[in-house]
Amino acid sequence: MKIAADLDLCQGHAVCAAEAPDVFTVPNRGKVEILDSEPGPETRAAVTNAIRYCPTQALSIVDGTEH
Numbered sequence: 001m002k003i004a005a006d007l008d009l010c011q012g013h014a015v016c017a018a019e020a021p022d023v024f025t026v027p028n029r030g031k032v033e034i035l036d037s038e039p040g041p042e043t044r045a046a047v048t049n050a051i052r053y054c055p056t057q058a059l060s061i062v063d064g065t066e067h
């Protein structure tokens, strides 16, 4: 699992950081920073929620190779 963030779309709502604080952080009035772009499987549920609930759909998983 590898995560990408489209900073052109990110508006800093920090939903992602609330869902998966080990993976995403968002500075005040800033844009998302990925702390761990290749998190382990134990974070998959949190990352999936972060992607789902991001209001601007700025986040994505870029490889589908993990089974």
Ligand code: SF4
Pocket (backbone or CB within 6 Å): 005, 009, 010, 011, 012, 013, 014, 015, 016, 017, 024, 026, 031, 032, 053, 054, 055, 056, 057, 058, 059
């Ligand atoms: S939830 Fe989406 S828009 Fe908000 S900080 Fe995270 S990536 Fe950016």
